[in-house]
Amino acid sequence: MIIDCHGHYTTTPAAHQTFRDAQLARLDDPGLPVPAPTAISDDEIRDSIESNQLRVQSERGTDMTLFSPRASSMEHHVTDPATAAAWARACNDLIHRVTGLFPRNFAAVCQLPQTPGGELTGSVAELRRCVGELGFVGCNLNPDPSGGYWTGPPMTDEYWYPLYEALAELDVPAMIHVSQSRNPDAHTLGAHYLNADTSVFMQLVQGDLFARFPSLRFVIPHGGGAVPYHWGRYQGLTVRMGRPPLAGHVMGNVFFDSCVYHQAGMDLLLRVIGPGNVLFASEMLGAVRGINPETGSGWDDTKRYADRAGLGEHDLQQVFEDNARRVYPRLDAQLKSAEAAG
Amino acid sequence: MIIDCHGHYTTTPAAHQTFRDAQLARLDDPGLPVPAPTAISDDEIRDSIESNQLRVQSERGTDMTLFSPRASSMEHHVTDPATAAAWARACNDLIHRVTGLFPRNFAAVCQLPQTPGGELTGSVAELRRCVGELGFVGCNLNPDPSGGYWTGPPMTDEYWYPLYEALAELDVPAMIHVSQSRNPDAHTLGAHYLNADTSVFMQLVQGDLFARFPSLRFVIPHGGGAVPYHWGRYQGLTVRMGRPPLAGHVMGNVFFDSCVYHQAGMDLLLRVIGPGNVLFASEMLGAVRGINPETGSGWDDTKRYADRAGLGEHDLQQVFEDNARRVYPRLDAQLKSAEAAG
Numbered sequence: 001m002i003i004d005c006h007g008h009y010t011t012t013p014a015a016h017q018t019f020r021d022a023q024l025a026r027l028d029d030p031g032l033p034v035p036a037p038t039a040i041s042d043d044e045i046r047d048s049i050e051s052n053q054l055r056v057q058s059e060r061g062t063d064m065t066l067f068s069p070r071a072s073s074m075e076h077h078v079t080d081p082a083t084a085a086a087w088a089r090a091c092n093d094l095i096h097r098v099t100g101l102f103p104r105n106f107a108a109v110c111q112l113p114q115t116p117g118g119e120l121t122g123s124v125a126e127l128r129r130c131v132g133e134l135g136f137v138g139c140n141l142n143p144d145p146s147g148g149y150w151t152g153p154p155m156t157d158e159y160w161y162p163l164y165e166a167l168a169e170l171d172v173p174a175m176i177h178v179s180q181s182r183n184p185d186a187h188t189l190g191a192h193y194l195n196a197d198t199s200v201f202m203q204l205v206q207g208d209l210f211a212r213f214p215s216l217r218f219v220i221p222h223g224g225g226a227v228p229y230h231w232g233r234y235q236g237l238t239v240r241m242g243r244p245p246l247a248g249h250v251m252g253n254v255f256f257d258s259c260v261y262h263q264a265g266m267d268l269l270l271r272v273i274g275p276g277n278v279l280f281a282s283e284m285l286g287a288v289r290g291i292n293p294e295t296g297s298g299w300d301d302t303k304r305y306a307d308r309a310g311l312g313e314h315d316l317q318q319v320f321e322d323n324a325r326r327v328y329p330r331l332d333a334q335l336k337s338a339e340a341a342g
Numbered sequence: 343m344i345i346d347c348h349g350h351y352t353t354t355p356a357a358h359q360t361f362r363d364a365q366l367a368r369l370d371d372p373g374l375p376v377p378a379p380t381a382i383s384d385d386e387i388r389d390s391i392e393s394n395q396l397r398v399q400s401e402r403g404t405d406m407t408l409f410s411p412r413a414s415s416m417e418h419h420v421t422d423p424a425t426a427a428a429w430a431r432a433c434n435d436l437i438h439r440v441t442g443l444f445p446r447n448f449a450a451v452c453q454l455p456q457t458p459g460g461e462l463t464g465s466v467a468e469l470r471r472c473v474g475e476l477g478f479v480g481c482n483l484n485p486d487p488s489g490g491y492w493t494g495p496p497m498t499d500e501y502w503y504p505l506y507e508a509l510a511e512l513d514v515p516a517m518i519h520v521s522q523s524r525n526p527d528a529h530t531l532g533a534h535y536l537n538a539d540t541s542v543f544m545q546l547v548q549g550d551l552f553a554r555f556p557s558l559r560f561v562i563p564h565g566g567g568a569v570p571y572h573w574g575r576y577q578g579l580t581v582r583m584g585r586p587p588l589a590g591h592v593m594g595n596v597f598f599d600s601c602v603y604h605q606a607g608m609d610l611l612l613r614v615i616g617p618g619n620v621l622f623a624s625e626m627l628g629a630v631r632g633i634n635p636e637t638g639s640g641w642d643d644t645k646r647y648a649d650r651a652g653l654g655e656h657d658l659q660q661v662f663e664d665n666a667r668r669v670y671p672r673l674d675a676q677l678k679s680a681e682a683a684g
Contacts (some may be wrong), residue, residue: 103443129651143527149491150527185485185492186537190544190579195528195537202532226536226568232604233564236630236641237532266612295375299578320457 001335002303004057006175006257006281007065009095011052013044019090020073023083037090041244043242045097054105056284060303064335066328068109068140071190074179076114076145084113085122089324092126096134104274104338107331109175111342114146117152120159120338124166131170137330138219140168140326142175148183148192155200156207159250164213173217173327175257176200177227189287195227201254205234205243210253217253217327219279223269231272232255257281258319261288264306275315279323280306344645345666345673346399348517348563348623349407349448350598351437353394355386361432362415365425379432387439396447398626402645406677408670409437410451410482414530416521418456419489426455431615434468438476446680449673450478451517454505458487459494462501466508473512479657479672480561481509483516485542490525490534497542498549506555514671517599518542531629539567539652542595547576547585552595557594559669561621565611566598573614597669599623600644600661603630617657621665622648 017040022035033088053065069091078084092110099108110130112123130136141163144150155176167174181192198222210216220227227234238246256273259281260266269279282302292299306319325332357380364377384542395407411433420426432511434452441450452472474479483505486492495501497518509516523534539562552558562569569576580588598615601623602608610618624644634641667674 150525152527154527183492185494185496185545186541187544187548190547190576191537191541194540194572195533198536198540198568199528199533201485202529203527205532206529223571226540226571227570229565229568229607229610230536230602230606232602232641233630234532235634236603236632239632241631258575260572261578262614264610264614265571268571268606272604272606285639286574290578290581292574292577300575309400 001064002062002320003051003280003331004062004065004284005065005141005219005279005280005324006259007053007219008070008283009067009098010070010285012094013040013048015040015044016094020087023087024078027078027083029078029256040094042097042101045094045102048091048097049102052285054102057105060095060301062269062282062303063105065106066109066138066324066331067098067106069111071140071177071315074111076143076179076182077116077182079115079117079118080111081115081122082112084115085126088113088126092130092134092136093185096136099135107334108134109138109140110136111140112142112218114142114145117301118145120162127163127166127170131330133171135334136172137328137334138172139174140177143196144178146182147179148186150199153199154203154207155312156203156209163243164216168213168215171329173214173219174257175219175221177221191220193222193287194225196278197222197312198227201225201227201234201250204250204254205238205246206241210250217255219255219257219327221257221281223258223260223265223284224273228256228269228272251277255279255323257304259283259300260305261299263308266302267309270306270309270311270319275311275318276323278319279327280320343677344404344405344622344662345382346407346624346626347561347621347666347670348405348601348625349395349409350412350625350628351409351440352412352627353390354412355382355390356492357386358432358436362429365429366420369420369422369425379435382436384439384443386437388443391440391444394627396444399447402643404624404645405447407448408451408480408666408673409440409448410517411453413482413519414522416453416482416484418484418487418521419458419524421457421460423455423457423460423464427468429577430455430468434476434478435471438466438478441477444599450476451480451482452478453482454484456484456487460487462504469505469508469512473514473672477676478514479670479676480514481516482519485518485538486520486521488524489521490523490528492541494662496545496549498551506558510555510557513671515561517561517563521561535564535629539564540569543567543569543576543592545633546592546596547580548583552592554589559597561597561599561669563599563601563623563625565600565602565607566615568597570611570614570682574589593619596619597665600648601625601642602644602647605647605650607665608644609651612648612651612653612661617653617660618665620661620667622662
């Protein structure tokens with residue numbers, strides 16, 4: 001089985017955005033009524049998935065995608081908690097319906113109703129609802145709700161502890177994923193995403209978060225930002241700063257996904273980080289769509305790169321399946337239950 | 343000849359910091375007298391260089407370092423223009439003395455007196471003084487004077503044009519280099535430096551700066567941040583965004599240095615970007631000092647990685663020398679003049 005740990009519902013029916021637009025309009029004009037999520041039929045959802053993510057799964061030979069709401073649309077920079085809560089709920093409910101319609105192909109990962117500097121009570125409640133009531137197997141966690149201005153505390157700060165306690169209790173990991181950049185200096189897809197991955201990794205090097213939360217697990221997407229390419233820098237800095245070696249201090253709890261869109265990058269990731277800390281992922285249909293004219297295949301067809309990275313069968317099995325089952329034990333349980341049911 | 347395009351004077355005599363401390367003290371207490379740079383003898387400078395950068399040059403077999411003031415001490419977040427001007431002048435004068443004492447081993451690159459959102463008049467004047475009067479061959483340019491909050495405009499904005507006009511007229515390149523991070527989310531050496539490299543590259547993809555300034559040249563340090571590792575992402579985004587191909591749009595004017603501190607990273611850089619756009623650099627003695635216990639050599643001994651990257655003689659010659667002479671024509675002229683003088 002090939003598990004893709006990183007996919008977003010980027011092809012939602014238009015009615016979903018209509019609801020969001022109504023939310024934002026009401027923030028501008030509080031005299032407007034509180035909008036309710038627009039009705040979307042099962043057929044509309046089926047169409048939006050079958051012609052997109054399900055088609056690509058089939059073409060590329062992957063089996064199961066961990067599926068979450070569109071990252072750039074989480075829009076945690078919008079400060080109103082009630083708006084954030086209703087938006088996250090609507091987004092997550094839609095993901096739940098996708099996994100209900102295609103249980104063999106998608107497992108659910110939720111969006112949290114974060115706001116810049118806001119209390120995490122609502123995020124903990126939505127996490128509990130999604131995991132406890134709806135069968136979600138993980139969440140996305142935004143380290144910069146301000147959207148590119150980095151006005152909040154590092155991920156090692158006590159601010160985040162209520163959420164970490166819930167993650168540990170529920171035994172689900174968080175993928176560290178920012179939303180859209182509001183800052184013209186940092187393009188969302190070409191800078192902000194990667195910079196966030198890099199910054200958070202270094203925060204974890206500086207802090208001692210996993211001493212406090214030994215079972216907490218983070219997936220850092222986009223191949224770990226700049227980190228694997230600069231692995232020597234991090235090893236050297238660790239020594240210079242008197243931090244414990246990365247292996248025990250960070251890499252027992254941190255995993256990189258494989259969203260690196262060329263062969264040389266994938267080769268480096270697997271060579272430097274090793275197959276034990278890499279989870280297969282493509283983020284299709286995501287930031288980078290279209291065909292590389294030099295190879296004739298999709299830029300984000302990361303399975304091709306992984307297949308050609310020279311890994312042995314055991315290592316490839318870890319990257320494609322075993323690591324994901326280990327990092328997402330609720331996914332593993334669901335898969336085993338489905339296998340037992342035939 | 344092996345030219346290291348990226349070195350900072352990180353080992354200045356203590357008196358230099360005494361001056362800086364006096365500057366900052368006066369900002370807190372304007373009743374204090376305006377400080378003057380503390381006297382430093384030639385012998386103190388010689389000692390600080392001979393036992394450090396010159397020793398390492400000799401040990402590693404490199405010949406010439408492009409030498410600029412300590413990057414993290416540029417402190418462009420300090421908003422007072424007069425303080426910034428006096429500090430940049432003192433830092434640059436010290437670099438000028440180093441190159442006067444060791445003209446065969448160091449060429450001078452200057453710091454600009456930038457301030458967050460401040461006019462660039464003082465920066466243009468200091469650039470002209472350094473290049474026109476003191477023989478400097480390039481400058482460092484900080485894309486985020488705010489120190490990690492990114493409150494200014496992108497590098498493609500007209501705000502920067504007066505400086506670009508001066509760079510073009512003087513025919514000197516700028517190394518894009520931030521100073522210390524004031525933001526606890528982004529560690530200076532482990533996140534802010536790399537993120538800045540990544541963000542600026544993407545700004546250049548988004549904009550059309552080199553159509554407006556066809557002779558302008560930027561060196562993006564630290565191996566180009568995350569960019570080479572994510573080269574497929576940038577190629578795919580370029581197509582998706584309808585931007586021109588990177589080769590003509592950006593890579594005719596942008597060069598990456600080779601400050602990547604492990605073999606796999608160097609291999610990727612040279613494989614993906616190619617020897618025509620990489621300038622040899624180590625940033626010794628910089629962010630990452632000390633010995634890698636697995637190899638027994640310095641993390642930042644990038645010459646070892648470059649030597650082992652499998653390049654042919656011609657390609658290695660480009661990376662070690664020819665590209666630097668091309669990107670820094672005033673360095674080339676100085677070297678030719680010194681060679682002619684025997």
